[in-house]
Amino acid sequence: MRYLSGAMTKTTVDVDASRIDRREFLWLCGATAAILGLGEGWVPKIAEALEKAAVQRPSVMWLNFASDTGCTEALIKANYPNIAQLILETLSLDYHETIMAAAGVQSEEILAQALKKGGYILIIEGAVPTKKGYGMIARRDMIDIGKEFSAKAKAVIAVGSCATWGGVPAGNPNPAGLKGVRDALGVDCINLDLCPVNEAILVATIVDFLLTGKVPERDRFGRPKIFYGQTIHDQCERRAHFEAGRFVERFGSKEEELGYCLYKMGCKGPMTYANCSKVRYNDRVSWCIGAGGPCIGCAEHGWVDKFAGFYERLPGVAVPGIEGVEAGADKIGLVAGAATAAGIAAHAIATAAKGRFKGEPPERGVKKE
Ligand code: SF4
Ligand code: SF4
Incomplete structure (x- = not known):
């Protein structure tokens, strides 16, 4: 985890020591276009959207509720070329309690500042206990924290099956009354199911949001049809x-x-x-x-x-x-x-793009075994 062992400020992750070069950047843009079912003509548009975002640095708040942090692991262990870096170098990951250096009062201050400002992309990992006292952070119930932060977000993304419907911790008998973000908080979120989430899907979802400013078309479970069609x-x-x-x-x-x-x-x-x-x-x-x-x-x-x-x-x-x-x-x-005509059509496009995405990433000094 190169960027974790590097310097970290109290609010952001510093990835200067491991910047992705232009070729890798464009390869990642191409890979992301393929996942989104977009043709090669979209690569420059994706690159432009990401470059613009890298200047504006949209704020991302990542909250962890009831889970084993497997989705965070999936994200930070991707390493060649590091698709997670695409996020970290483009967005401002202002809060992620698993990987940030801040703790205790300092982390509560970051939360308070973000809440005051609003307008962030909120990513939630983990199920939400709906019974009071079953899941607390800084003496507050997770459900109250989730409601407060989702109300000020410009988009809410639930990553992994714990956050989308409850997942493993919500298995029978589920004494904590664990539910997914949408049901527990009553918010219209993008559900990225899978256990753990696939980091490429998460990146593609964020890129799609940066490109269009809208949430993608979803099925009745809140899953983007392009990935789950x-x-x-x-x-x-x-x-x-x-x-x-x-x-x-x-x-x-x-x-x-x-x-x-x-x-x-x-x-x-x-x-x-x-x-x-x-x-x-x-x-x-x-x-x-x-x-x-x-x-x-x-x-x-x-x-x-x-x-x-x-x-x-x-x-x-x-x-x-x-x-x-x-x-x-x-x-x-x-x-x-969830199969729909749109989903099937999207799949057809994605299939056409399959070869490009599976292509080898550019050489980067260390050869992949
Ligand atoms: S192949 Fe099946 S079990 Fe494996 S990650 Fe995909 S949905 Fe889950
Ligand atoms: S063909 Fe169908 S049933 Fe057989 S391994 Fe693949 S997904 Fe499973």
Whole structure:
């Protein structure tokens, strides 16, 4: 975490020691355009919007509520080229209690100043306890802090499934009454589901907001359709195996080695809406199914209980060549959630952009292994 070991002021993160150069900057703009389903013609516009923002330094307040800070980890551990740096060098991350140097009274002063000023982009990580006394910061309930800060924000982004609907801490029996930002605070936020959030999606969302000044079109769960408009199943590299009835039935088997479909190992890809196969994780190296694990459906609201039995087969999906038809996997996905014509169209554009995003980033002295 280069920029964390560097100098930090009490309110911002200093990234001077690790500035991204022009080639990397343009590559990141291109990668972000691809995630947003925009053509190459948008790269200069994205670059211009970011350069303008780098002068104005829009304020970002990042509040942590009930979570394991996994989304922060996902953001700060991205490292080559550091997509998080794009945020840190463009925006003014004025408050993030996990990574800032300020603590105690000093951090409360920063919060008070920001609140007085208003107009920041508010990012919330973690679920909100709706029962009083179950989650407090500086002797105040998280729900009260969240309401106060969301009222003065120009945009609210809930990152990760804890913030979007409650996530792992809201699993049954949920004694703290944990809920997502939208339900607990009653605010219209952009929900970036996934556990943890994919940092590339977060950056693309912020860039989109800087470009348009508007929140993106969203589905009924508050998720941007451009990222969550199509099922994992429809974008899966193992889909041909599913259609041909070639399945892994046991880990350690030859079928697993051959990369067959993981549906019988509990894959929830047919009813999960997200673009993980495109944006991938760990610097775009791989993703759950690519790494050999079934999708556990972490982009869906309620997945912790709804999809429990992560290695158990999803009922109601027709398995080609093996069983009678109950409902096609595509139909299951449609019933589960959010596919729309707009989403499908967006997916088509995103698919066209896929090659560009997966292209290698520019060389940067240290070669990626
Ligand atoms: S069931 Fe899972 S592994 Fe199989 S094609 Fe669908 S998403 Fe991919
Ligand atoms: S592939 Fe499935 S389990 Fe993995 S991050 Fe995406 S939605 Fe979550």
